[in-house]
Amino acid sequence: MSAQPYDIAWCPGCGNFGIRIALExxxxxxxxxxxxxxxxxGIGQGAKMPQYLETNYFNGLHGRSVPLAVGIxxxxxxxxxxxxxxxxxxxxxxxxxxxxxIRKNLDITILITNNQVYGLTKGQSSPTTDLSVKNPLxxxxxxxxxxxPLSLALVMGAPFVARGFAREKDHLKEVxxxxxxxxxxxxxxxxxxxxxFNKINTYQWYGDRVYQVKPTTDPLEAIRIAEFWEDRIAxxxxxxxxxxxxxxxxxxxxxxxxxxxxxxxxxxxxx
Amino acid sequence: xxxxILKGETMEFNLKIAGEAGHGLLTIELGITEILxxxxxxxxxxxxxxxxxxxxxxxxxxxxxxxxxxALRGDLWDMLLAFDEESERRHRDTLNPDGILVGRQDMQELxxxxxxxxxxxxxxxxxxxxxxxxxIGFEPEFLGQAGLQKNRQAxxxxxxxxxxxKGFLKKHPIEHVSKRFLHFDGNQALxxxxxxxxxxxxxxxxxxxxxxxxxxFANAAQDLPIHFEQAEDxxxxxxxALGASYAGLRAMTASSGGGFDLMTEGLxxxxxxxxxxxxxxxxxxxxxxxxxxxxxxxxxxxxxHAGHGEFPxxxxxxxxxxxxxxxxxxxxxxxxxxxxxxxxxxxxxxxDSVQQLEWQVPVSVNQRVCQPREESYRxxxxxxxxxxxxxxxxxxxxxxxxxxxxHDEDGRITEDLDLRNRMVEKRMGRWKIxxxxxxxxxxxxxxxxxxxxxxxGSNRQIVEEAIRExxxxxxxxxxxxxxxxxxxxxxxxxxxxxxxxxxxxxxxxADGQFAGLLRRDLGLNITCTLLKYxxxxxxxxxxxxxxxxxxxxxx
Numbered sequence: 130m131s132a133q134p135y136d137i138a139w140c141p142g143c144g145n146f147g148i149r150i151a152l153e154x155x156x157x158x159x160x161x162x163x164x165x166x167x168x169x170x171g172i173g174q175g176a177k178m179p180q181y182l183e184t185n186y187f188n189g190l191h192g193r194s195v196p197l198a199v200g201i202x203x204x205x206x207x208x209x210x211x212x213x214x215x216x217x218x219x220x221x222x223x224x225x226x227x228x229x230x231i232r233k234n235l236d237i238t239i240l241i242t243n244n245q246v247y248g249l250t251k252g253q254s255s256p257t258t259d260l261s262v263k264n265p266l267x268x269x270x271x272x273x274x275x276x277x278p279l280s281l282a283l284v285m286g287a288p289f290v291a292r293g294f295a296r297e298k299d300h301l302k303e304v305x306x307x308x309x310x311x312x313x314x315x316x317x318x319x320x321x322x323x324x325x326f327n328k329i330n331t332y333q334w335y336g337d338r339v340y341q342v343k344p345t346t347d348p349l350e351a352i353r354i355a356e357f358w359e360d361r362i363a364x365x366x367x368x369x370x371x372x373x374x375x376x377x378x379x380x381x382x383x384x385x386x387x388x389x390x391x392x393x394x395x396x397x398x399x400x
Numbered sequence: 401x402x403x404x405i406l407k408g409e410t411m412e413f414n415l416k417i418a419g420e421a422g423h424g425l426l427t428i429e430l431g432i433t434e435i436l437x438x439x440x441x442x443x444x445x446x447x448x449x450x451x452x453x454x455x456x457x458x459x460x461x462x463x464x465x466x467x468x469x470x471a472l473r474g475d476l477w478d479m480l481l482a483f484d485e486e487s488e489r490r491h492r493d494t495l496n497p498d499g500i501l502v503g504r505q506d507m508q509e510l511x512x513x514x515x516x517x518x519x520x521x522x523x524x525x526x527x528x529x530x531x532x533x534x535x536i537g538f539e540p541e542f543l544g545q546a547g548l549q550k551n552r553q554a555x556x557x558x559x560x561x562x563x564x565x566k567g568f569l570k571k572h573p574i575e576h577v578s579k580r581f582l583h584f585d586g587n588q589a590l591x592x593x594x595x596x597x598x599x600x601x602x603x604x605x606x607x608x609x610x611x612x613x614x615x616x617f618a619n620a621a622q623d624l625p626i627h628f629e630q631a632e633d634x635x636x637x638x639x640x641a642l643g644a645s646y647a648g649l650r651a652m653t654a655s656s657g658g659g660f661d662l663m664t665e666g667l668x669x670x671x672x673x674x675x676x677x678x679x680x681x682x683x684x685x686x687x688x689x690x691x692x693x694x695x696x697x698x699x700x701x702x703x704x705h706a707g708h709g710e711f712p713x714x715x716x717x718x719x720x721x722x723x724x725x726x727x728x729x730x731x732x733x734x735x736x737x738x739x740x741x742x743x744x745x746x747x748x749x750x751x752d753s754v755q756q757l758e759w760q761v762p763v764s765v766n767q768r769v770c771q772p773r774e775e776s777y778r779x780x781x782x783x784x785x786x787x788x789x790x791x792x793x794x795x796x797x798x799x800x801x802x803x804x805x806x807h808d809e810d811g812r813i814t815e816d817l818d819l820r821n822r823m824v825e826k827r828m829g830r831w832k833i834x835x836x837x838x839x840x841x842x843x844x845x846x847x848x849x850x851x852x853x854x855x856x857g858s859n860r861q862i863v864e865e866a867i868r869e870x871x872x873x874x875x876x877x878x879x880x881x882x883x884x885x886x887x888x889x890x891x892x893x894x895x896x897x898x899x900x901x902x903x904x905x906x907x908x909x910a911d912g913q914f915a916g917l918l919r920r921d922l923g924l925n926i927t928c929t930l931l932k933y934x935x936x937x938x939x940x941x942x943x944x945x946x947x948x949x950x951x952x953x954x955x
Binding site: 183187197198205207226391395400 | 603639644
């Protein structure tokens with residue numbers, strides 16, 4: 130998988146560049162054939178990610194990358210399925226899908242490029258914008274408390290919860306590789322500086338705070354660590370529990386309904 | 401005014417079972433219809449129920465006849481099982497003068513008679529089944545053919561004895577044909593049709609009256625290579641179905657109007673991405689929550705216009721159980737061939753009506769063609785007719801890129817506006833492919849008839865029976881039923897010379913939505929509409945009366 134001369138639509142310096150490289154390298158090192166990988170995304174700057182990678186993709190509606198990924202995985206458990214979209218897309222518009230997909234625990238990876246702001250629509254508050262931050266539609270300051278995505282994922286029972294930082298590409302690559310390898314739903318929230326609309330949570334701001342952690346199997350401990358924010362921010366795999374049952378759909382693609390199946394239905398329900 | 405229906409040679413028996421939710425009315429209906437189906441009696445059954453699990457007032461109706469019946473007659477009833485005071489009060493006056501009333505007092509008696517004999521709590525209801533069968537002259541020795549459990553059969557026989565004691569044994573004899581028919585309700589027929597069409601994936605969120613389509617899939621999935629996923633909401637359902645279709649399985653979702661409202665952005669996504677998708681919409685009266693358990697045909701305009709932007713679609717509305725199976729089966733072929741949404745409109749009336757199938761169900765299953773493609777594959781390659789070859793991830797060297805944004809032939813975002821023009825024309829090219837794939841309406845009656853009653857969807861057999869009745873006296877009315885309701889092409893109706901006829905459009909809504917469409921897209925001059933929107937289906941009697949009133953008035 131090599132980088133192509135795409136006309137990349139992100140602002141120069143966007144955190145998404147680092148995430149793209151980490152994801153590309155992770156897929157390359159995992160040596161999964163591009164044909165076996167499907168990326169799904171919604172709408173937003175982060176959702177453009179699949180455009181700039183050499184895999185299959187379904188770039189769908191705002192907020193709906195996750196149910197698309199669920200449908201694909203249920204139909205084709207043989208494929209590696211990764212949803213990648215921003216905080217507005219996955220935590221806001223698609224918040225309900227985020228909650229309920231974690232409950233399913235299918236073997237999919239959810240990558241959230243979290244810049245704490247709406248980029249594509251020019252700087253409005255997102256679900257992860259801090260309280261009181263002034264943005265175009267909240268000129269008096271954001272009146273809403275921010276969503277804590279990792280704590281939420283942990284409370285919902287997510288078996289793999291991680292955080293990465295766009296600038297620490299090698300570390301992020303390792304986290305993404307571990308997330309894809311994990312058999313179950315892996316949630317990776319990625320700190321992604323928005324150089325145009327978020328003047329608070331900059332490369333410098335995150336850089337001063339991030340420190341690497343090793344995974345725990347205690348969800349309460351993981352929540353405690355995930356909640357560090359003002360002074361220090363943990364990155365890495367925070368929580369990993371392989372004992373949680375994973376749903377393993379049947380591979381239906383290689384089996385088709387037969388005449389005998391129909392005869393069974395007619396006898397059972399209609400005779 | 402009320403016109404008498406000509407009974408002719410046909411013998412029939414109309415039964416109403418009324419009471420609260422929780423009295424076991426459905427169990428009685430199913431018990432009776434199961435035995436009738438297995439012993440070769442013709443019947444039609446439907447229900448009128450409230451949106452509650454216990455209490456309220458519900459009634460189930462079964463029409464038993466010595467020839468095929470596919471609608472409610474709508475005049476007087478031959479037998480009433482009334483479980484409470486309200487049921488007696490509401491329905492006693494609709495009984496024939498020689499009709500049989502089994503009321504609360506009879507049920508008390510029944511309970512006492514059965515006390516000690518059997519322990520099963522459903523004893524009374526099962527004995528009532530026996531009383532109904534006794535009234536139509538069902539011979540107890542046929543019970544063997546129904547394959548019943550021993551003590552269930554014993555209780556039914558108890559019902560026969562009680563009927564004899566009450567003096568209505570063989571009071572309304574119906575002949576049976578000794579031929580076993582398969583029976584379906586409308587939603588079962590749609591679900592089976594989908595499975596025959598090769599559908600292997602359904603995601604949906606429960607909503608009356610579409611839920612029984614989901615039940616069928618969920619049950620079938622236990623043994624068949626089919627997946628049913630209960631989604632967190634309808635938005636997820638439609639997106640899951642699109643994901644599954646993209647990944648290689650024929651896929652569908654279903655809901656009622658309110659749930660479909662939530663799916664409309666997904667419908668637009670199917671249009672933009674050219675992803676094959678089938679959606680079944682089972683209508684109930686709206687707007688909003690409306691009457692959740694009643695019937696209406698109020699969502700036609702919504703389906704025609706649903707989803708932002710412009711993209712082709714086809715909408716079907718089956719009028720019979722056979723059509724429901726065939727249309728659902730063919731929908732998946734069309735979805736793959738046209739790579740656009742195929743919508744099927746049904747309603748609570750058809751969904752909840754149990755009917756017999758006088759038709760051999762084809763048991764062969766259609767399958768999606770899965771051809772691997774080379775690296776040079778482009779999902780949106782320009783072709784002569786706008787349809788690009790489909791393939792699926794992981795089965796060849798091709799990469800499949802699909803985008804909700806305007807895209808180039810590779811499926812990558814573009815803002816090249818010349819390419820935009822070509823992509824719009826590619827998608828819209830489907831309208832030109834549709835005419836030869838379209839399903840012509842069904843004409844019934846004399847092509848020279850002065851009047852034609854136009855209908856669509858579930859009203860087909862009600863209208864057909866009414867027309868047969870009316871024409872016995874004076875043959876001047878024909879019927880034309882549409883099971884493809886959109887798009888409408890002039891060649892679909894050209895052979896019937898409708899321009900020179902008086903046209904009545906009959907539908908279950910207040911706005912005459914289909915009449916409007918016939919005017920707009922076929923330029924037909926609709927003389928008048930015959931509408932009903934109280935939440936109940938039409939009956940044969942009612943349609944006869946209203947057609948005769950209209951034709952007298954406008955002649």
